[in-house]
Amino acid sequence: MLTDPKAEGFTKEEGKYAIDHLDVDWNQVAKKSAESYLKHQAFSQKGIYNQLISQYGENFTTSQAKYAIDHLKTNWNKMALKDAKRFKGNTRTEDIKRILKNSHYTDSEIDYAMKNLNQ
Template identity: 45%
Template sequence: MKHKLFTFGLVSILLASGIGTLSGCSDEDSSSESSHTVTKVNHKKSSSTNSESNEESSSGSKSKVPSEYENALATAKDYDEDQPMSKAGLLDQLTSKDGEGFTQDAGQYAVDHLNADWNENALKCARNYLKEEHLSRSDVQEQLSSSIDDGGEGFTSDQVQYAMSHLND
């Protein structure tokens, strides 16, 4: 019985720690992935972080910004350092149940206060698709501009145009 409980506990810990996969734009080598596979990086510290944040904000924190919003912003900064994403892609990662699980309001606060260079993120993502995924320029453009729901990166048309015009710089 102890062995079964230990095994169940170990599996639960591994799942809660966020072993997972998102963005084909990560700077890591993805040569073993198919050319259109999107690799997801999960930054979950623990499954209780978000609920603890909610408890702290309701228990009279001195900060005017709820701690869940601050945690979402800190997580967004981690993503922005690790891999280039669009604003839409980052918001989806922060708020989806398969991602970080923050509330929509906390995720929106995070992407609005991140001060990311979305044009540069689009360019980095485009370069990665060319170098690591070996996509054609037209496929890169399509991947960057396609919506998150369609498996794309969700960059705006201006950001895609910037990336495509600076690929050879």
């Protein structure tokens, strides 16, 4: 926004200077952003990481996203189960597994989700 000519119109250098001199803990901001996403939608660790670093998402640095992931108190097995339950009833079991794999859940998270899907 700072460098958008239709908004603030600062140069890239001025915008970078402003961001670099804010008294903000960007690691904590990334963590709070990840927590907010996880309240509304299930993500795998890699999925939330990708969302945090995406230029179309939050555009955090890789180290800020890694910090966020490392400091989340999230049960990734339960995230996989939550995601799997979205498809229960209208999707075959093998397709649910494939969807979870494509969403970057680990094999153990997928196993947990599939074992607990009907509970």
